Each structure stands twice: as C-alpha cells, then as structure tokens.
Amino acid sequence: MSRFAFHPRRFWAVVVKEFIQMRRDRLTFAMMVGIPLLQLILFGFAINLNPKHLPTAVLAADPGPFARTLLWALRTSDYFAVTRVVDTEAELRALLERGEVQFGVSIPVDFARRLLRGERPSLLLEADATDPAATGYALSALNTLVATVFDRDLKGLPPGLRATPGPVEVRVHRLYNPDIITQYNVVPGLLGVVLTMTMVIITALAITRERERGTMENLLSTPVRPAEVMLGKLVPYILVGYVQVGLILLAARVFFGVPMVGSVPLLLGAMLVFILANLAMGITFSTLARNQLQAVQMAFFFFLPNILLSGFMFPFRGMPDWAQVLGEVLPLTHFLRIVRGILLKGNGPAQIAPELWPIALFMVVMLTLAIKRYRQTLD
Amino acid sequence: MNPEWAIDVRGITKRFGRRTVVNNVALQVRRGEIYGFLGPNGSGKTTFLRMLCGLLTPDAGSGTCLGLDIRTRSAAIKERVGYLTQRFSFYEDLSLEENLDFVARLYGVPRRRAAVVRSLETLGLTARRRQLAGELSGGWKQRLALAACLIHQPELLLLDEPTAGVDPKARRDFWEELHRLAAAGITVLITTHYMDEAERCHRLAYIAYGNLLAHGPVAEVVRAAGLSTWEVSGPDLWSLAETLRRQPGVEQVVPFGSTLHVSGRDAAQLEAVAARWGEGAWTWQRIKPGLEDVFISLTETARDNWGP
Ligand SMILES: Nc1ncnc2c1ncn2[C@@H]1O[C@H](COP(=O)(O)OP(=O)(O)OP(=O)(O)O)[C@@H](O)[C@H]1O
Ligand SMILES: [Mg+2]
Numbered sequence: 001m002s003r004f005a006f007h008p009r010r011f012w013a014v015v016v017k018e019f020i021q022m023r024r025d026r027l028t029f030a031m032m033v034g035i036p037l038l039q040l041i042l043f044g045f046a047i048n049l050n051p052k053h054l055p056t057a058v059l060a061a062d063p064g065p066f067a068r069t070l071l072w073a074l075r076t077s078d079y080f081a082v083t084r085v086v087d088t089e090a091e092l093r094a095l096l097e098r099g100e101v102q103f104g105v106s107i108p109v110d111f112a113r114r115l116l117r118g119e120r121p122s123l124l125l126e127a128d129a130t131d132p133a134a135t136g137y138a139l140s141a142l143n144t145l146v147a148t149v150f151d152r153d154l155k156g157l158p159p160g161l162r163a164t165p166g167p168v169e170v171r172v173h174r175l176y177n178p179d180i181i182t183q184y185n186v187v188p189g190l191l192g193v194v195l196t197m198t199m200v201i202i203t204a205l206a207i208t209r210e211r212e213r214g215t216m217e218n219l220l221s222t223p224v225r226p227a228e229v230m231l232g233k234l235v236p237y238i239l240v241g242y243v244q245v246g247l248i249l250l251a252a253r254v255f256f257g258v259p260m261v262g263s264v265p266l267l268l269g270a271m272l273v274f275i276l277a278n279l280a281m282g283i284t285f286s287t288l289a290r291n292q293l294q295a296v297q298m299a300f301f302f303f304l305p306n307i308l309l310s311g312f313m314f315p316f317r318g319m320p321d322w323a324q325v326l327g328e329v330l331p332l333t334h335f336l337r338i339v340r341g342i343l344l345k346g347n348g349p350a351q352i353a354p355e356l357w358p359i360a361l362f363m364v365v366m367l368t369l370a371i372k373r374y375r376q377t378l379d
Numbered sequence: 380m381n382p383e384w385a386i387d388v389r390g391i392t393k394r395f396g397r398r399t400v401v402n403n404v405a406l407q408v409r410r411g412e413i414y415g416f417l418g419p420n421g422s423g424k425t426t427f428l429r430m431l432c433g434l435l436t437p438d439a440g441s442g443t444c445l446g447l448d449i450r451t452r453s454a455a456i457k458e459r460v461g462y463l464t465q466r467f468s469f470y471e472d473l474s475l476e477e478n479l480d481f482v483a484r485l486y487g488v489p490r491r492r493a494a495v496v497r498s499l500e501t502l503g504l505t506a507r508r509r510q511l512a513g514e515l516s517g518g519w520k521q522r523l524a525l526a527a528c529l530i531h532q533p534e535l536l537l538l539d540e541p542t543a544g545v546d547p548k549a550r551r552d553f554w555e556e557l558h559r560l561a562a563a564g565i566t567v568l569i570t571t572h573y574m575d576e577a578e579r580c581h582r583l584a585y586i587a588y589g590n591l592l593a594h595g596p597v598a599e600v601v602r603a604a605g606l607s608t609w610e611v612s613g614p615d616l617w618s619l620a621e622t623l624r625r626q627p628g629v630e631q632v633v634p635f636g637s638t639l640h641v642s643g644r645d646a647a648q649l650e651a652v653a654a655r656w657g658e659g660a661w662t663w664q665r666i667k668p669g670l671e672d673v674f675i676s677l678t679e680t681a682r683d684n685w686g687p
Contacts, residue, residue: 005454009487013484013485016480020477021470024473025472214464214467215470217434217464218462218464218468223457223485225454377434377435378434379436
C-alpha cells in the first residue's frame, strides 16, 4: 500500500530537515537536557533522605553470646535502634502491627549451636515495608553487618566456616508490602520515566506543529509518504534520547553510586526499542491531536498512568489486578524491569527478552496506527 | 482522454459540511497554456487547486491531471506537479538554501546541489541564501516559494496567488518567466486577483461561489458577458453615481480614477440613461468593457442567483 511505501531518499530528506530544525530550536533542546537533570536533582534529593536509627525489636530465643554480639552490633549501627527486647513471637508481631517498630529481629532457639557447626542458621528479619524507601538502606546494612559481626567470635575456627556466603543466613520477611523499592531502584527507574516524558511530548508536537504552521499543505503536495515522514521525524529524537540516557547514567554512577552489574551495551540496545516505542506513541498522538496544546495534553494523560502503574512510584506486585493488567501494556513497566535487571541484577539477553518483546509489540502497533492515521489530505 | 489536455476534469464538487464550496466544475487546460483562474474571495479557487493535486478528495466528479486519474494516481501526480500554496508554507526556521535543498531531496532532483544553486541564482536570491525563511519580507517569501516549486522541473504548475504582495518589477519578471516556461511546454494554472495578470493569460476561467461562470480567452469572456459600458466624466461624480444606481438598466456603477464606469447588459436601456444625463455637465462615452467590469457584473449576478 502506498501509505507504507518507503523511499530512503525522501526519508533522509526528512531526517536532515528535522535535524536542522532541532538544532535551531534552542529552547526545546535545552529542555531535553534540562528535564533529566532537574528530575535527577529532585528525585536524587528525595532518595538521599536516608533514614537512620529505625526502631527495632529483638526476640532472642537463644540468649547466648552470639545473640549478645548481634544485639550489640545492631545497637552500634547507625540504622537500627533497638528499642525493645521481647520474649514471644506474638509480642513482636504486635509491635510491628502497631507500627511501634520498623523491624523485628528474631534469633532462633538453636542459633549458637548451628552457627558453630557451620550450618548457616537463619536470622529472621521482619520489616514493615509500607514505606519501603525508609527500610531499603537498613536492610542492606543488616546484610553487611551479619557478614562480619561474628568474625571475631568465630576466629580460630576452621576457615570453611567463614567462607562466603557468610556464617548466617538473613531471612528477610517484608510485611504489608511484598515488593520493595530501594535507592538503586529509583535512579534507573528515572531513566525510563524521563525518556517516557520527553520522547512522547516531543514527537506529539511533531505533526501538529506542521499543521499549525501551515507547512503541512506543502509537505502533502510533495511525493513524500506517511512512513517516510513518521520515521524521518523519529530519528533525530533517538539521538536526543541517548543524550539523556548518557546524562542519567553518568549521574547515577557519579552522584548516586548506582551499581552497574550487567552489560551497559545490552542496556543501550534494549533502550533503542523503548525509545522507539515512546516516539511512536508520541507520533500517534500527533496524528490524533488538532493542535499542539491537545498534543501536549494527550502526552500528559499518557504520562500519568506510566508514573503510577509501571512500578516506578508503587511496587508493581502491590497493585490490584486490573492495575497490573493496565501496567503490563505500558512500555515503561517492562523497561523498568529491564533496566533494573541489567544494572542491578546483571541480567543477560535471555532474561530480558521476555520484557523486551512487549515493548517491541507496542512500538509496532503504535507505528502502524500512526501511519494509518496520518492524513494524506487536508480533508 | 485527450493527450493534449494537461488538466481535464468535470463535475468536480466539494462540500465542507453542508456548504458546497465547489459546485460541478469542469475545466480543461491545454499543455503549454497559461490558464488564469479568477473569482472573488471564498469562491473555491484554492479548494479546486487542492483537489487537482490530491490534497483534497472531491465529493463528486472525475478527471485527469497530466493524463493521470486525480482520484487514484495522486502520488504520481505529485511527482510532476509544482504547487505553490496561497499561504507561505515553507519552513521559517530553515534558511532559503535548506528549504530548497529539502524540496529537491524529496523530489529526487538529479545533481541536487547544482540545481539549488541555479534556482537561487535565477530568482536573485543567492546573496540571501543563508537567511532564515522566516526573516524574509512577504515578497521575498513568495519568490522563495516559487523557486521551490520549480526546482523539480514540473510539467504542471498550480500557482495560488503567486504574486500577492510582490512589487511591480518582480511581477513583470515573474510573468516573463511564466511565458518562457509555457513556451517550453509547461502548463500553468494560476489564480490571481489582478486584472492585468488575467489579461496576460492565454485563457481564463471565472468562478464565483463555487460555480464556474465563464471561461475562454479574455476577449471571448468579455464578449460573452454581453455588457455595455459607458465612461462618464464631469463634476460631482459621487452623487451622480448614487442617482445612476437607481436607474433601470444600470447594473453597476464603479468609480475609475476621475471617471465612472456605468455598465449593464441591456444596451438600449443604458443608452437611454446616457442620453438623459449626457445633456448636463457630464460627458458620456461608450467604451469597451474591461475584464474588471465583466467580473464585477458576473459576481453581482451570481450573488443574486445563488446568494451565499
Ligand atoms: N478545510 C475547510 N473546511 C471548511 N471550509 C473550508 C475549508 N477550506 C475552505 N473552506 C471554505 O471554502 C470556501 C472556499 O475557500 P477557498 O479557499 O477555496 O476560496 P478562494 O477562492 O481560494 O478564496 P481567496 O481568493 O480568498 O483565496 C470558503 O468559504 C472557505 O471558508
Ligand atoms: Mg485562495
């Protein structure tokens, strides 16, 4: 069909034109760089609120020397403030329920014996995760703490005991909120959010601007085809997207020390699909909107569910089913899993593939819709 | 399908909502002809041109443009037509050179760079080639638009008021260029509100409120209108005009400089009027009606008959 006809020469003409226009439009360009920086500062500031001295209750079923060491270690750490020592499970649970403590640490009955035998006894940490951001630091602090706290007590024992994965297993039981957002979740997540916001808005304006400025009449009278216009308008913004990604990744590393466990090239590759999906969304809006204001409003309507339902703001598994279904449609949801998976968990291509194809599908559907919706006449 | 026709359409109709903007219009333009398209504001000229090059779909009617069906072959038509829009529609944030380059790329002009340089030279825009189109004055914008729609050497030019706001010297150059193109076999369909330009066309059509009222060579259009016109000079023409307008047979009284043009289609009645007022301080002289007299008369009649 002629709608989908594609000639590289005409496509390239549009690309060149869009690049020149983008370069001339200083304000938009500045915004493209400014928005990620601003968001990083805002969210970066928020996640720097690193709560300390969180109220903790300890249930020491085994009151031996190791329990005392642990208690001492918790007391001296910055993150825990042992406010209560209780005797029963029920008491502990009640304290957590009432929100009097943020954490409950249970030392099981045969803790000391199993530790000495090298059986990796488990330490149960129950956390009130209703405010997950508040607990994130403390949880990771406990892990490092138990890895080293018994070193002195266990000195002289066979080294096998002290080998990784450490002498004690910390079992974390998050109450009230099964998923969790930690500091590291936010900055990579921001990557997706910033891209969603700017990529959709910028292309939502692309076609409406031509209409409003009257240049559409001219464009339509030339042999250029819908697919060439659409794709030609996307290409320059892929570059803008990568500039933003570069900025955020740099800041994530330098200012927030976000680990980058997985392959960055893999991330950049997956990013392309995500950027294209958002650009395609924007350009679809652009064919629906009558003017630039409407286009921006549509982009905003798209942005809200992305923020709320993708798992950026609220833990995805904590949402009701219908919201999860909606969330699964959004590219951001999948992208968040990809970016967190790659950066934090070191996921490889095999693990991200199941999250990548829904984004690709979304992109193809949107592009097709946009090309179909693109009016080749002024009717 | 006659290969002689660059444009051959009939029954073309376009409605916007319930308003019929172009009503059953038939038009035939020969290759190598400069065809003028005239009519009052809002009469459907732009709409008609847009239908010819596939920017609007006609609600009824059919025909060909350069031998290609306007309904099904609009992509092929676009390759071979240069359309100059009434409203400036190039990119104001691109320089002249960049605008031309963009268009040349879209049409796949061979040896593009040279073509751009040549077209800048022809239109005397070389010195301003790096200027942003948005910074140009209205007349210069018009020249840029013309250069752009000529760059791919189209066979048919659809020009929508190309000379609006262009100075007389540039207009004359422009018309010379048009005649040169026509001599080379290029067909031009041009809309204009200037009578002197209408008279430079090989043939013209007059459309009012969507209806094609007259067409043919200038002299024929004037003759077919069957108008008699008298030129009146003398004192106090303003109040005389008021009186004359109320006389039977007088259809229009138009001030022309220090004279009045009095016209009507009933020659005998008009002659009587001339005889009656000719005895006073005024001199009456029968003249050949001009195109403008004819058009004003056509428009007035059209308003009576179809009324907007
Ligand atoms: N897209 C549209 N939607 C609705 N009405 C329209 C549209 N385009 C044009 N019209 C109407 O159609 C009529 C004819 O417009 P058109 O632009 O064809 O006139 P024109 O002869 O070119 O006038 P002018 O000499 O002022 O350029 C006008 O009444 C106009 O309001
Ligand atoms: Mg017009």
